[in-house]
Amino acid sequence: MSLSTEKRTLLCVITEAVLEQTLLRDLDRLGVRGYTVSDARGRGSRGIRDAAWDEAANIRIEVICARALAESTLEHIQARYYANYAMVAFLQEVEIIRPQKF
Amino acid sequence: MSLSTEKRTLLCVITEAVLEQTLLRDLDRLGVRGYTVSDARGRGSRGIRDAAWDEAANIRIEVICARALAESTLEHIQARYYANYAMVAFLQEVEIIRPQKF
Amino acid sequence: MSLSTEKRTLLCVITEAVLEQTLLRDLDRLGVRGYTVSDARGRGSRGIRDAAWDEAANIRIEVICARALAESTLEHIQARYYANYAMVAFLQEVEIIRPQKF
Amino acid sequence: MIDIVVLFFLFGLVAGLARSELKLPAALYDSLSVFLLLAIGLKGGQGLATAELGPLLPQLGAVILLGILQTLIAFGLLRSIVKLGRADAASTAAHYGSVSVATFAVGVNWLMTRSIEFEPQMAIFLAVMEIPAIMVGIVLARGIGRDTDWGLLAHEAFLGKGVTLLLGGMIIGWIAGPEGLAPIKGLFFDLFKGALALFLLEMGLIVSHQAGELRKRGFVIIAFGLLMPLLSALLGLACGLALDLSIGGLTLLATLAASASYIAVPAAMRLAVPEANPALSLSFVLGVTFPFNILAGIPFYHWLALQLTGNPS
Amino acid sequence: MIDIVVLFFLFGLVAGLARSELKLPAALYDSLSVFLLLAIGLKGGQGLATAELGPLLPQLGAVILLGILQTLIAFGLLRSIVKLGRADAASTAAHYGSVSVATFAVGVNWLMTRSIEFEPQMAIFLAVMEIPAIMVGIVLARGIGRDTDWGLLAHEAFLGKGVTLLLGGMIIGWIAGPEGLAPIKGLFFDLFKGALALFLLEMGLIVSHQAGELRKRGFVIIAFGLLMPLLSALLGLACGLALDLSIGGLTLLATLAASASYIAVPAAMRLAVPEANPALSLSFVLGVTFPFNILAGIPFYHWLALQLTGNPS
Amino acid sequence: MIDIVVLFFLFGLVAGLARSELKLPAALYDSLSVFLLLAIGLKGGQGLATAELGPLLPQLGAVILLGILQTLIAFGLLRSIVKLGRADAASTAAHYGSVSVATFAVGVNWLMTRSIEFEPQMAIFLAVMEIPAIMVGIVLARGIGRDTDWGLLAHEAFLGKGVTLLLGGMIIGWIAGPEGLAPIKGLFFDLFKGALALFLLEMGLIVSHQAGELRKRGFVIIAFGLLMPLLSALLGLACGLALDLSIGGLTLLATLAASASYIAVPAAMRLAVPEANPALSLSFVLGVTFPFNILAGIPFYHWLALQLTGNPS
Ligand SMILES: Nc1ncnc2c1ncn2[C@@H]1O[C@H](COP(=O)(O)O)[C@@H](O)[C@H]1O
Ligand SMILES: Nc1ncnc2c1ncn2[C@@H]1O[C@H](COP(=O)(O)O)[C@@H](O)[C@H]1O
Ligand SMILES: Nc1ncnc2c1ncn2[C@@H]1O[C@H](COP(=O)(O)O)[C@@H](O)[C@H]1O
Numbered sequence A, B, C: 001m002s003l004s005t006e007k008r009t010l011l012c013v014i015t016e017a018v019l020e021q022t023l024l025r026d027l028d029r030l031g032v033r034g035y036t037v038s039d040a041r042g043r044g045s046r047g048i049r050d051a052a053w054d055e056a057a058n059i060r061i062e063v064i065c066a067r068a069l070a071e072s073t074l075e076h077i078q079a080r081y082y083a084n085y086a087m088v089a090f091l092q093e094v095e096i097i098r099p100q101k102f
Numbered sequence D, E, F: 001m002i003d004i005v006v007l008f009f010l011f012g013l014v015a016g017l018a019r020s021e022l023k024l025p026a027a028l029y030d031s032l033s034v035f036l037l038l039a040i041g042l043k044g045g046q047g048l049a050t051a052e053l054g055p056l057l058p059q060l061g062a063v064i065l066l067g068i069l070q071t072l073i074a075f076g077l078l079r080s081i082v083k084l085g086r087a088d089a090a091s092t093a094a095h096y097g098s099v100s101v102a103t104f105a106v107g108v109n110w111l112m113t114r115s116i117e118f119e120p121q122m123a124i125f126l127a128v129m130e131i132p133a134i135m136v137g138i139v140l141a142r143g144i145g146r147d148t149d150w151g152l153l154a155h156e157a158f159l160g161k162g163v164t165l166l167l168g169g170m171i172i173g174w175i176a177g178p179e180g181l182a183p184i185k186g187l188f189f190d191l192f193k194g195a196l197a198l199f200l201l202e203m204g205l206i207v208s209h210q211a212g213e214l215r216k217r218g219f220v221i222i223a224f225g226l227l228m229p230l231l232s233a234l235l236g237l238a239c240g241l242a243l244d245l246s247i248g249g250l251t252l253l254a255t256l257a258a259s260a261s262y263i264a265v266p267a268a269m270r271l272a273v274p275e276a277n278p279a280l281s282l283s284f285v286l287g288v289t290f291p292f293n294i295l296a297g298i299p300f301y302h303w304l305a306l307q308l309t310g311n312p313s
């Protein structure tokens, strides 16, 4: 007998630490009910970001929500930040067990 | 020619840092053979947890294992912790190449 | 109307922190265009790695790229490091919206 | 005049309330707390090296009883007057029956600044009073014997970070004595007040985050958060008189009694009484009692000690 | 001889260029910057406690104008001669119109080492000059009123970490005065130079990472990065003469003017003018101006101050 | 009496064995190790500023040979008597041929506490002896020329964090001399012992984690872990006598020889000889040799030095 799960979408955004407060405010405004943030470093088209100091640090934001909200949030982020910031974002399917929560 | 991979399930639990030792002991007892922990912060139904001090810090635990074990572990966690702790958990499919390891 | 996304593969490697520079050099050489690194701790077949000091710390490397490159990178890593290092790696499907970037 | 370390607390509080972006690295806060615990332990142990240990055991018994008594009283008040549920009342009561290292450090600093002596065993009292309230709180929440893992809890209590550092520091200080400690005096004693100032800056920031919770429940939290430490301080003074402590010792024991834990107890209660709401307990302890004690309580307890011993200076 | 703290900077620079694996923990760098900001604020506030505050307001007006003027000049030069785009020119100009705490600290250290007095309000100048250039830079990039969230920006500017710590430290120092600060002198004053040395070690490492960008654009960056601080220093000296500052004060105001921000401004510009390339601005500021100021600029500005006041020692 | 810093080590060890929840923030441990390396380097460099450098080059040659010899002897013993595989024997031997900064710091502290002078170049010996054993270990594991990336390894060796900080500190100390260092003495010299104490507290915790491995292999690890440092100390004393060192210098060179690396070498071996088991080498080094050296070895090597020079005090 297998656990009854529901599908949700995980949106993951990796970007400059300086954007943290701004992005979290955006998420609030877009109706996201929860998020998780962790510290990271990395390399991409905008060069090496080694977290040696705040200017060069990355964060990793994860949001679990309904597909539609994940997509609209990603679209908002794309329109507003992709051009000017070191940023990568992707979507994944996840299974959760408290559907009313997300 | 593509790499031969096998499917496993990734269980990810985001919760209060104070639970770390307790949860890891539970995982041990439930038969999990490995896990990865990292530090995080976030927001959810139990408010903002900004990791300014230990009380307000989150962790992110990842376990890769067989579907059945992931489900039973998640069920155990749900039964024991969901009611009283800031906690989110989800499952994902992953592909691995050393099936005997997980 | 749903967002038009493309599929890519996320390769995630969890391993000893001492390998960081070596692995990132390997990724460069294998043609990977970006990666994200974060700090972690954990337990596996090589025992507890609690990050109390550098020797016992883990890292978590994520690479988003085309399936073929993810597989060949994983094969390289397997051949070169699996036998002697604390290491776990897995693949996942992700959806992205700037296909030329990955 | 207001002590310099308290000014740092107020600075953090105001900066936090003004929503400044000021943030100390978590590792700095952690490091400072390790430092303060060790320094307090070393100082206490050094004193013990030259003190008589004979009367210590009964004294420890007395302060343990003091902590238990406070917990029971707090539980009674929280159930009957504040009308909290069983779990929340038990958990909050445990916070008040235990002690706060930061409050103790401010008290020590207050006395040192005024060159008022106190007994070296105060640091042991601090270590010893951290624990019993936790046990009592759990029993109050659960009754005895129901699915609590006491082994685990005893481990948490006796081998938690705070108690380990205090006791370890004390034993080192006791073995080494003043002479043996001389080489590390430059770090652990000369920088104590500066480190305490920085620590209180972060405490101010943390306390400022309690404002939301406070606004929600308001009056009742403020009332209990002010009255309980006063009541506890009186019990502490009574206990101190019975133990024949000096003025400094009386002041510190009153401070210890009046102080409420916000590190060891919340962590233990989170695990042992998970259905209690940690934000509620912390709004009492951090939102009201901690600031009250360091801003007004300590001088007042000293004044009370003077009155009670017939030494009104 | 070269100051010891500057040797630490050179060490970091060389280690970084040689690709050493040397790295300081990020939390240490953060903690040191909190420490330096607080210490500078405390020292300034302590001085203010005994100074006349009458002439302060017009002085603040003067240094704010100085910062705005520098920003405008830098913008003009960057647009017309360096041929940067509007956003990059505006952003880089804001860096130069603002100030660098690390450069200021090296200047203070340079003067203290030589027992040269300076006015206590220099620390206020530092806090006040951090902000206006940010506003001007944004207006230069965008024009007035177009989708900038000024409320947010004012918040960033006045409640950013740097300004909060400087002002908080100053107010504490001012309230407590020299006597009140005595207990924390051991941490904040006696260890100032050692902490600055460690901080500059990391700065050297950070500056070494600018080498790539520098090599790419080379000459024009070096030219502007050297000339702009010289020009600014002259403006600073003129302003200082008008304010009737002492030799030490003149040197420090020239240093402040010559210095360019690499913490507060990059963060603010990143949010307010995102299309500007942060690596470009930092290659000017960190790759050229910062090292120039601490290696050669400060003694030179002092020499200039002596000449201008007819005190050639 | 036992040194205060060693008491901190024992405290950490006991707390770890008792499974206390005591943990220092990783950033604090890292910061302390940066601090200790810099301080040792500065102190050494300061001494060199006033010393004759003529005899230095042959001395460096001698201690390099000493390190190589130790590595070869350890390899022989580990292969023939302990019966380790080639990779494990080579890797462990490299640990013993190299040196431990923490052990050296405890030795320096031991001598300073007793006002025993030693040659300033000991800090250079420390830096120089870190590296050759790594090279020898790799050759022993692999033979020459087989797929080792020597360029990379040389980089690791000469530009690793430890060597960079030691050499950088030494050069700064040498340029600045005692006078130039005066402003940062408050941080780097006055707090040295306190910082070492905190560092050893964490070392105690780390060593306590070796208990499991030790229990598994037991006797042979303890035997080699005790005998090898004694043998090495004798070689070190012989070398020191040949170099005509003072009593303090003899003691420190014996300590250096007896010490085994647990930072630089494990990291290098992990990359260069990955098939060696790092837990095995560390159980020798941290489980036995490090505690032995700081608890009993150093005073014993000093006593031997006195005997050998005919100075039995
Ligand atoms: N292909 C990738 N896979 C994983 N992370 C990436 C990738 N590309 C970029 N990143 C991360 O995203 C950040 C910004 O990327 P970019 O905008 O390309 O500079 C980098 O600093 C990395 O942390
Ligand atoms: N929708 C979500 N997406 C990602 N992380 C979340 C979400 N909701 C909650 N979290 C994380 O889980 C923690 C506990 O959530 P909660 O129990 O809802 O307070 C939060 O502090 C966040 O770190
Ligand atoms: N089943 C697992 N699930 C998640 N992480 C794992 C698992 N097994 C191992 N790890 C992580 O990978 C590291 C190396 O694993 P190992 O090589 O098995 O010692 C561990 O320290 C963990 O951080």
Ligand code: NA
Pocket (backbone or CB within 6 Å): D070, D095, D096, D097, D098, D099, D232, D256, D257, D258, D259, D260, D261
């Ligand atoms: Na109490």
Ligand code: NA
Pocket (backbone or CB within 6 Å): E070, E095, E096, E097, E098, E099, E232, E256, E257, E258, E259, E260, E261
């Ligand atoms: Na400027």
Ligand code: NA
Pocket (backbone or CB within 6 Å): F070, F095, F096, F097, F098, F099, F232, F256, F257, F258, F259, F260, F261
């Ligand atoms: Na050795």
